[in-house]
Amino acid sequence: MKTLLFITTFTIGLTIAVFGQDQDKYYTKNGHIEFFSTTPVEDILATNDQVAALINTKTGEVSFVVLMRSFQFEKALMQEHFNEKFVESHKYPKSTFEGKILNWKPEELTKDKELKVEVQGDLTLHGVTRSITESGTIKLLPGNKIHATSEFIAKPEDYDIKIPSVVRDNIAKEIEVTVDVELEPYN
Amino acid sequence: MKTKRLILIVVITGAVAAAGIGYLMYNKPHTDIAATEPAYTIDAKSLVMDFNISNHKANEKYVNQVIQVNGTIVNIRQTQTSLWAISLYDEFQGVTCVMDSVYATENTDILSNLEEGEDIVVKGMCDGALTDVKLSRCVLPNKTY
Numbered sequence: 380m381k382t383l384l385f386i387t388t389f390t391i392g393l394t395i396a397v398f399g400q401d402q403d404k405y406y407t408k409n410g411h412i413e414f415f416s417t418t419p420v421e422d423i424l425a426t427n428d429q430v431a432a433l434i435n436t437k438t439g440e441v442s443f444v445v446l447m448r449s450f451q452f453e454k455a456l457m458q459e460h461f462n463e464k465f466v467e468s469h470k471y472p473k474s475t476f477e478g479k480i481l482n483w484k485p486e487e488l489t490k491d492k493e494l495k496v497e498v499q500g501d502l503t504l505h506g507v508t509r510s511i512t513e514s515g516t517i518k519l520l521p522g523n524k525i526h527a528t529s530e531f532i533a534k535p536e537d538y539d540i541k542i543p544s545v546v547r548d549n550i551a552k553e554i555e556v557t558v559d560v561e562l563e564p565y566n
Numbered sequence: 567m568k569t570k571r572l573i574l575i576v577v578i579t580g581a582v583a584a585a586g587i588g589y590l591m592y593n594k595p596h597t598d599i600a601a602t603e604p605a606y607t608i609d610a611k612s613l614v615m616d617f618n619i620s621n622h623k624a625n626e627k628y629v630n631q632v633i634q635v636n637g638t639i640v641n642i643r644q645t646q647t648s649l650w651a652i653s654l655y656d657e658f659q660g661v662t663c664v665m666d667s668v669y670a671t672e673n674t675d676i677l678s679n680l681e682e683g684e685d686i687v688v689k690g691m692c693d694g695a696l697t698d699v700k701l702s703r704c705v706l707p708n709k710t711y
Contacts, residue, residue: 408697428651446693446694449693449702455595469625560646
């Protein structure tokens with residue numbers, strides 16, 4: 380009898396340990412990140428719809444991974460310059476962000492209420508890792524989905540991205556980055 | 567006097583030609599995926615294996631190349647930005663193909679009739695791999711309106 384009780388307790392405990400945490404994890408493989416550069420010479424927009432993102436609503440941990448090659452530009456030449464000259468995709472194929480929502484209170488995440496949050500973490504781009512703190516929003520949607528957004532400024536020079544002088548006037552010193560991801564429960 | 571005029575003509579012609587070439591290069595179109603012969607034709611599982619064996623080697627081989635991949639649809643959906651995305655072979659460690667927006671607009675009927683479990687052939691630009699291999703600006707070479 381004791382053995383049976385032990386096995387039952389053990390099994391339930393193990394089940395909670397293995398699956399319990401996952402209920403708090405939300406993911407997407409096709410999140411959206413875009414960046415925009417505006418100068419008097421020209422505006423450049425690049426979009427990426429192959430963003431992998433994971434948010435743990437219990438701990439407030441967030442992580443993003445993108446392939447630089449998945450950024451799509453209107454002009455083929457810009458996409459080529461971006462990959463080959465600026466971010467050097469062959470050397471640094473990925474960009475990542477690993478961070479945490481500051482002062483995260485999971486109980487505040489209730490249906491249809493948009494929470495304004497601050498996220499702090501490490502952004503790695505072009506092989507350079509910088510600690511950043513940016514503001515964003517997070518919202519629980521009907522159907523148990525999570526919608527998270529953030530807009531922030533990134534400076535190419537901070538990530539050791541060198542813009543050749545010949546196109547220096549075409550590319551902004553401050554790039555507007557928009558993150559917009561819709562996540563589903565990670566079974 | 568004649569020489570000066572000749573030099574002037576040559577210089578102007580040169581400048582116009584340079585500007586023209588510059589303009590054409592600036593507006594150079596993207597690779598026409600549908601019209602491009604694939605650099606590699608491979609099944610989804612083998613492609614995933616290649617990236618698992620050596621991400622570095624697979625990157626050198628496939629990235630920035632038009633490749634044609636056949637596999638079973640495990641998931642087809644529209645992304646939050648209304649792009650069509652098809653996952654082949656495996657949901658997490660398979661091949662995720664984001665369809666070309668122009669192709670998708672012209673072939674909505676074909677895409678909305680695709681079903682999970684169906685075997686298809688997808689052609690697109692390989693971006694590399696995260697947990698899954700990513701293909702962008704994809705078309706279905708065997709299915710066009």
